[in-house]
Amino acid sequence: MYExxxxxxxxxxxxxxxxxxxxxxxxxxxxxxxxxxxxVGGRYERLTSEQYRRSYDTRYLFRDLAGARSTSIxxxxxxxxxxxxxxxxxxxxxxxxxxxxxxxxxxxVYKLFFDPKQxxxxxxxxxxxxxxxxxxxxxxxxxxxxxxxxxLGDIPEIKSIxxxxxxxxxxxxxxxxxxxxxxxxxxVTYVQAPxxxxxxxxxxxxxxxxxxxxxxxxxxxxYKMFPVSPEAVKILEGTRRTLDSRxxxxxxxxxxxxxxxxxxxxxxxxxxxRLVRRFVxxxxxxxxxxFDPMARAIVNSExxxxxxxxxxxxxxxxxxxxxxFYEQKQAQFLIKLHISDVIPxxxxxxxxxxxxxxxFYQPLTRREFKDGxxxxxxxxxxYNIKDYxxxxxxxxxxxxPYFFKIVEAVFYKNRLDREQVLRAFMQKIVxxxxxxxxxxxxxxxxxxxxFCIYQFFQQLQPFLQSAxxxxxxxxxxVFYIDFL
Numbered sequence: 001m002y003e004x005x006x007x008x009x010x011x012x013x014x015x016x017x018x019x020x021x022x023x024x025x026x027x028x029x030x031x032x033x034x035x036x037x038x039x040v041g042g043r044y045e046r047l048t049s050e051q052y053r054r055s056y057d058t059r060y061l062f063r064d065l066a067g068a069r070s071t072s073i074x075x076x077x078x079x080x081x082x083x084x085x086x087x088x089x090x091x092x093x094x095x096x097x098x099x100x101x102x103x104x105x106x107x108x109v110y111k112l113f114f115d116p117k118q119x120x121x122x123x124x125x126x127x128x129x130x131x132x133x134x135x136x137x138x139x140x141x142x143x144x145x146x147x148x149x150x151x152l153g154d155i156p157e158i159k160s161i162x163x164x165x166x167x168x169x170x171x172x173x174x175x176x177x178x179x180x181x182x183x184x185x186x187x188v189t190y191v192q193a194p195x196x197x198x199x200x201x202x203x204x205x206x207x208x209x210x211x212x213x214x215x216x217x218x219x220x221x222x223y224k225m226f227p228v229s230p231e232a233v234k235i236l237e238g239t240r241r242t243l244d245s246r247x248x249x250x251x252x253x254x255x256x257x258x259x260x261x262x263x264x265x266x267x268x269x270x271x272x273x274r275l276v277r278r279f280v281x282x283x284x285x286x287x288x289x290x291f292d293p294m295a296r297a298i299v300n301s302e303x304x305x306x307x308x309x310x311x312x313x314x315x316x317x318x319x320x321x322x323x324x325f326y327e328q329k330q331a332q333f334l335i336k337l338h339i340s341d342v343i344p345x346x347x348x349x350x351x352x353x354x355x356x357x358x359x360f361y362q363p364l365t366r367r368e369f370k371d372g373x374x375x376x377x378x379x380x381x382x383y384n385i386k387d388y389x390x391x392x393x394x395x396x397x398x399x400x401p402y403f404f405k406i407v408e409a410v411f412y413k414n415r416l417d418r419e420q421v422l423r424a425f426m427q428k429i430v431x432x433x434x435x436x437x438x439x440x441x442x443x444x445x446x447x448x449x450x451f452c453i454y455q456f457f458q459q460l461q462p463f464l465q466s467a468x469x470x471x472x473x474x475x476x477x478v479f480y481i482d483f484l
Contacts, residue, residue: 005239007276018238024062044122059151076144171197186229193229261320282307380456388424425450
């Protein structure tokens with residue numbers, strides 16, 4: 001991430017993610033409103049709104065803090081409301097509590113420009129009416145201040161609050177103890193640094209110990225502990241923010257991103273710089289017209305791997321790729337799966353097998369809907385495979401751990417437990433067979449789809465038996481046992 005970030009931060013469109021402030025919305029945010037508390041002559045006047053402008057991110061001075069109970073460093077924060085009368089009051093109450101805590105933390109600085117207590121009282125008086133008159137739907141609105149026509153990012157004294165507070169957590173704990181070192185080797189860059197920090201919580205670094213790994217049931221005991229320079233910390237943080245906001249894709253409740261890893265061209269700075277720019281352009285470029293994402297994707301409906309293979313340099317085996325599946329839960333950055341050093345030729349093999357299976361079995365899986373207006377052709381992908389290795393709880397799909405073993409097996413050619421895979425298929429097929437009177441199509445779909453997935457595994461891995469034996473297994477388990 002550091003090596004990628006060194007080049008990423010030089011791309012003009014990515015520079016805001018390496019600034020002390022951040023973008024309050026992901027890339028897809030387009031028609032968002034900003035709620036503005038206008039302050040004139042040191043006193044709060046009124047609430048107004050205007051269209052959100054991404055180019056103003058450094059002026060809004062937003063800093064994302066994980067967790068609903070986190071206190072924002074400066075009074076630029078998200079406001080979300082639920083329209084129901086009782087819920088609206090609750091939403092406003094929670095927002096005002098966060099705003100009040102924010103203003104209290106740096107009250108001495110804010111008093112130079114306005115009366116924090118008068119601002120809070122004025123916003124409390126006007127916010128409910130403003131919501132009812134001007135906001136049409138519940139979503140994350142951005143709330144900020146404008147002081148004598150200046151945004152918070154235009155005022156050096158307030159901007160310095162963010163700059164000083166943003167990185168405190170990396171070297172100061174809750175008790176105020178400092179974890180800093182001087183003239184030590186940075187464990188990320190392997191270069192002697194004038195200063196190193198030791199509380200980089202995302203990665204679990206420390207100054208006070210030599211580099212080592214340790215395990216334990218307590219999170220604080222299971223980190224990898226290394227000293228890191230401030231420059232490396234900021235690049236790592238900016239890179240992660242960019243990946244999360246611009247370069248990651250959605251997969252169920254998780255997200256995933258692909259990261260190029262330079263092995264054979266490690267010392268060629270210019271070539272790496274060019275490849276990073278080409279990679280970013282390919283990932284954020286709009287999908288070509290007429291592109292069939294489900295037919296070409298490995299993961300969900302994204303065409304990220306196909307874009308890599310279409311570029312001669314990105315698809316060359318001199319560039320390796322890492323794949324991260326992760327989940328953000330409040331302050332926790334949970335990496336569900338990390339696949340490292342996959343070469344593009346492996347992507348190509350997987351895609352070729354996938355497309356062959358899809359095309360060859362199209363007569364079997366092809367279905368038409370609504371008088372032929374819509375056609376569905378099954379294509380083996382992780383998104384379809386997950387149906388057999390997940391459970392649904394209310395509106396959320398929980399992926400079973402074995403699903404990640406399958407993902408690893410596809411990319412690494414690891415062995416899988418054939419019987420466990422077949423049992424997962426049967427857990428869907430048997431109930432569907434018994435329920436044909438209500439959903440006859442479901443039984444047929446599971447039989448056809450599991451057979452295609454089976455063939456996908458068969459061609460990628462040497463551990464599964466032939467299609468004939470699979471059908472024998474299928475008929476023996478479903479029909480014979482059910483008949484008895």
